[in-house]
Structures are given as structure tokens and as C-alpha cells.
Amino acid sequence: MSKTKRIAIYGKGGIGKSTIVSNIAAAYSENCNVLVIGCDPKADTTRTLVGSRIPTILEIVKRKKGASPDEILFKGYGGVRCVESGGPEPGVGCAGRGVIVAMNLLEKLEIFSEDLDVIIYDVLGDVVCGGFAVPLREEFADEVYIVTSGEYMALYAANNICKGIKKLKSRFGGVICNRRGLKDEVKIVGEFAERVGSKIIGVIPKSELVQKSEYEAKTVVEKFPDSKQTELYRKLAKAIYLNEDFVVPEPMGIDEFEEFFRQF
Template identity: 50%
Template sequence: MSMGVNPRQIAFYGKGGIGKSTTSQNIAAALGEAGRALLVVGCDPKADCTSLLTGELFQETVLEKVRSQSRNAAPNAPVEGIVHTGFADIACVESGGPEPGVGCAGRGIICAIELIERQGIIHDGLDYVFYDVLGDVVCGGFAMPIREGKAQEIYLVTSGEMMSLYAANNIATGILKFAASGKTRLGGIICNCRNVAGEVELVRTFADELGSSVVGVIPRDNVVQASELNKQTVIQYAPESAQAEAYRALAHAIEANERFAVPTPLSRERLREMALSIAEESVRLS
């Protein structure tokens, strides 16, 4: 299903360290092996949002390319070599950030996205553009995919841990704010399991109260770490594994998704109350 755009532009948000980049890259790999044409834009100054697709831990970023280009270059001159081809011919771009201690990382994302648009790297021949956005920051440049309507579908990656849910709820507040002036909508919640008590029930309840749904549940499996150590997605490293099938099922659910909502964020008190109730019930039943 498409929301009236070609390509479909999707942003993934979530608390730092929750597995957002691993999840988004495996979704991309699953869609790529199914024949979809994709561009993945890493919006993290660490420039590691596409490393499993390209096998490059230190890919040269857009901002590094811009800085190294001749000072004598004409204004708006093309910047070469910012697109790297990864698994299944997926186009990968890392926005990068300023030199350490200098400038604003959010501003770097804005400059990078403006550049790839100007150079025609986002085009109608693509089926999907993925934006993998740093942590749970929803201000400045990190909110650009929402604020500017670049991404009309947002997926929140969370576990059943409280800090992860707080971050997802905070991002939902940002989506609500910018939805009023554009077409950005919440596509759903992805539960990336950490095996905490009552986790899936808690995340489903959270999604329901937001006015959304859980589009996929990704189990915790050591094959994920093994694939990352080999600088590959699970789809490439262990294509026959149950974990790879879980990512394929999630990719299919996103492709078929027709439920897009303006979220209703929870109060902190309600979020804590909900988590406590489900945790106590899980302990009672164990």
C-alpha cells in the first residue's frame, strides 16, 4: 500500500541502543531480496546506519565529501561518491556530522538530505526511501524527516523496557505536533524484544493506547550479534534462520500496512501505571 507517494518514504525512530538500525537494515535487506529498489539514508553522525548493508564500518559521509570538495567548486556543484551500493543493490548514504566539538549534528542532517534531493538521488525509480534517525531526538535536524514531510510513514522501534517506551512516547508527541501541518503519520510499533516480563503484551497495550498497532515482533536471538560481527544483516548472514523469517514477516507487514494514525501520546503517569500493572500480572502468573 502507498500513501500517495512514489517512492514510499519511511523514517525509523527509537531510543538509542534499542536495535533500530539493525532492525531497519534487516527490513531493507528483506525488501531488497524481494526485488524492491531502496535508498537507505543514515541520519546519525556516527555513520553506522548502513554498515550491515555495505559491510563498511566507516563509510565516507556526505558531509565529509562536502568538506573535502575543492573550495573553488561552483555553488551547488555535484558531490561525487556519496552513494554506496550494498546488499541486494540497495543504495546507501550516510549524512555524517560536523567535526567533533564543532557545529550542530542536526544541521548536518538537513544539509545532507537537501543535497541528495538536489542531486536526484531520491527519484521515482525507487520503491522505498528509509531514514534511520538518531535515537529519540525529535528537535532540530533530527526532526526533519517528520517536520518537512520527507517521511510520511514513521515506525517506532521499542522494547518493553520503560526507558525505551518513554522514548517512543516522546517521539509520538513529536509526530502529533508535526502531523497538524503535514501528512506524516505513525505507521506502527516494532517490538524488538529484550525478554522482559510481559513485554509483548505491554508493547501491544502501549500501541493500542497510542491509537496504533504492533506491526511486528522481533525475538531476541544470538544470530543477530553473529551477523553484526560479520558486518552483515541476518538476511544475508543466516538467510534460512527463524530470525531472518521474522524480519521478512516484518518487511511484508510494512509493505502491506494500511493503518496510519495521528498518535495520542500517553501521560507519564499512565505509561508507568500500565507497565506496572502488566509486570505485576506477569509475575503473578509465572
């Protein structure tokens, strides 16, 4: 592969972004050199890839002025390289600051210029503030995807993220439906995607294999490589990799969003 595929995945906190990111990263690792950058203050994106939580960039730079690649980069399943930006203590400081510090340090250490086929950013999307908007910018990510369920708050956050994508004129590749088992959930998410001018790029069903894998700090791809769930992660990874259908989304206004959701 000649050009690095740079993917930013956004979504409401707790919607399952990290599970999807870690599993598609594991799927990509079967054929690609992969870097995963956790941009969530919880710093738990890479736990199932590495097998434990890793030190964050913010923690490291608090202790010392300089940092080497060996101190911030950790090898995970399939050779996936893993980084966590981290964030301040709850209630103290700006949560997005860790992302800004992390991006600056990764650039300085020339991590992005390494032999990489795929870079995936896992980004909190409840509020697209200056820090969390960094991966949306052209120099870091080429395309953006949103993870959502059919729940009101998840879709509300997804609509807000679309506003950020539109403002920064980023390339929106579609919606990932992470099912919670609601009635007509795929239909609801599909209608939402259509309303903002996009599409569903993949559907991931709720599965007990996710919890079983995460108990052991593993991805489903590693723990249950022959399962149907793993095949769905591989299918999603492939769909994202081959996707060439990008738009600048048209988010709904508040009244339009309320009217949209009430019909279900």
C-alpha cells in the same frame, strides 16, 4: 510498483533500529530498488549492507563544496543504495545538522527522483530536534514507525517521538517490538501501542544470529538467508509494505506514562 514507499523508522539510541532497518532493506532488495538513509550521527546504519562504514555526507561537504552522487551513494547487499548523513564530533555542534545538510544535498542531486521502490530513513529518536524531525515531514517520509523494547527508557523515548509525530501530523504506522527478553515484553509494548492509539506491526526476538552477522559486517538476511530470524525480517518488511492503517498518535502525559509503566 508505481509509487515510492517512503518509511521513517525512529527509536531510542541503541534500541536496534539500524539492525532492523538494514535487515528489512536487505529483505526488500529481493524484489525492490531500495535506498537507505542513515540519519544517526553514529553513521553505522549501512555498515552491514555495504560491508564497512562509508564516508558521511558531512565529512564530504567539509572537504569540498560540491559533491557528486558517486561520492555519497554506495551500493550494498542486493543493490541497496546507501547514504549516511553523519554528525559533528561529540560535544561540538548540533547532531541534527547532518540530517538537514544531507536532505538538502540529496534533493539538489535529485537522488529522490531516481527509480526507487522503497526509501528507508533510520533516525535517532532520543530527542526529536529540528534536524531529526526532518524525515517526519511530509515531503520526505510518508509513514513513521517506532522501534522499542519493553524497557522504561525505550518506551519513554517512544512516547516522546509520538509527541513529535503528532505535532507534525505525520502518519504513524505502528510499533516494532525489538525484544530484549524481558518478562511480558510483548504485552507491555502492545499495551503502550494501544495507549497511543496504534498497534504492534511486528515482533523481532533477540537472536545470537544478529551478533554473528554483525561481526562480519553483514545482515542476518545475507549471512543466514534460510534462518527463522531472516523470515521474521521478511515478514516485518511485508507488513510495513502492505500496511494501510495509519493514525496520528495520542502520546501519554508524564504522569499517565508513569502510571502506565508502574502497572507492570
